[in-house]
Amino acid sequence: MHDQEARKGIAWRSRIAGTAAAAAVLVAGGAGVVALTSPSAGAQGQSVTASSQSLTARVERLEDIEEIHQLKARYFRFVDEKKHDELAAQFTPDAKIETDGITWKSPQEFASTIRDLTGAAPSAHSGAMPEIEITGPDTATGIWSMEDLLTFPAGPDAPPGHHGYGQYHETYRKVHGKWLIDSVLLTRFRMDPLENWTPSEDSPSNATPSKAAAGN
Template sequence: MHNQESRKVAPWYSRVAGTAAAAAVLVAGGASVVALNSPSAGAQDQSVSASSHSLSARVERLEDIEEIHQLKARYFRFVDEKKHDQLAALFTPNAKLVTDGIEWKSPQEFASTIRDLTGKAPSAHQGAMPEIKITGHNTATGIWSMEDLLTFPDGPNAPEGHHGYGQYHETYRKVHGKWLIDSVLLTRFRMDPLENWTPPKDAASEATPSEPSKAAADN
């Protein structure tokens, strides 16, 4: 009798065990689905997305600051290399420029005046310790410490040359993906007098009838 009851119970127990195992699988699977769709999982996804966006924003900010550094470097270089058309192109069309208390009507007037005053006289401009702040998607501000050696062609009405020290306070604007100078305020803390530049004499004018050239003497 005992053996018969055991044989009857065994199939029933197997079915129950199998059903329980299947239920466990379903419950585990459901728990996984719930976990994936739970608020905590969504929050984690949002956190990852926010972190990626934050990283992207920081990289873009650093790239913008470096582009502004390059922009100002070109400004100094174009002044010293006498590339006045390229200098004017570094500004927005309606940029406001004030240097040493003089307000210029346009970037082109500013660049043309530098060209007319300095001519071929050598100059040297440097900027340092930039404080660049990105203020918007397409706007920024900057403060630069500056030093310049500026001379003019020597003459009776020539401005006085100087070795100057001061600061540039500027704003920048990105136009069609390119950073440009939108305003300039140049103030100086100190200006030391500097002797103006005397153009070198032409080789042809150095030779006089009483001092024939070496080539003529050799003949």
Template sequence: MHTQEAKNTSAWRSRVGASALAAAVLVAGGLSAVALASPSANAHDRSASEASRSLAAKVQRLEDIEDIHQLKARYFRFVDEKKHDELAALFTPHAKLVTDGIKWKSPQDFAYTIRDLTGEAPSAHSGMMPEITITGPNKASGIWSMQDVLTFPAGKDAPEGHHGYGQYRETYRKVDGKWLIDSVLLTRFRMDPIPNWNPPKAATPETAPSHAAPAK
């Protein structure tokens, strides 16, 4: 009896030992598989993360370039709309400005001289074919082809009007998340004189033509 029990106990221990060994092999194999798979998974994650950062950087670059386009568009519009305070606010406080060889002390000096020189004289400014380059964190440069038309009310001592052609070379800086003009170099390649004129007066209720139907 004791002999049979010993045999059964020995067989049971053998089965348990075999099961434990098999489990150990499976666990070890699983760990090895995880170890082998981890570098590939990590590499994939790194690649996806780098691609995401690259895409975000490209989108940011395009947004910055568009913001600079809008900045320059406001520059031209404020000059023509005679919004000189708004014009001065488009620059960094210590921006360097040189136009046609004239060096200006400050953006305010530049804007207010335009105000005093041109007064209400009509003008039309435009910029074309911009080449904008992001040169560093919060920094950029640009080259613009330009044209401007400026005339003064016709009179005895009126300054001569012109149609000018030239180029802006500028730098920009982002301050508190907003792009501003940091330097300007304006060079005109050609200036064609044009006659001055007196723009028509805006219609008033007294001078506007009547469109009322004739009385029958």
């Protein structure tokens, strides 16, 4: 009898211990679910999402700045390559352009005047140390240090050549996903005169300009 009761007691205690262990597992699992759905876990997920969004915004900003760098590089290249139609296309249609105190009515007028005044005269333009700031989803500002060399075919009415230094203060606008120059203010800090050149018989040249060259 005592042995039978003892065996029953052991079995009962085992059942209680097993039930307690199962309960512990359930409680632990429930605690895990609670932890996953707790406000702190949600906040951590939001933090990861915000961090991802911040990284995306930073990458887009760097891409925009690089596109503006290339936009300005094309501007200089088209001036020196005498590609005046392509030059005008780097601006918004209603861009405000002021160079050396001259205000131009349109990008087309600006590019055409450069074509008429400089003709085939060789030039070299460069920009450096850009300070680009993205001011909105489709807007930006920039400051460039500039340097240019320009000489004209020698003649009685030829304007003097120069080696100039100055700054571009510009704004940019993204139109249909493409960055364009929206305004330009060119100021010069120094202008060193350069002698004009006499083209050889094989060199193409336009008629000698009759007025001073416009800044470009």
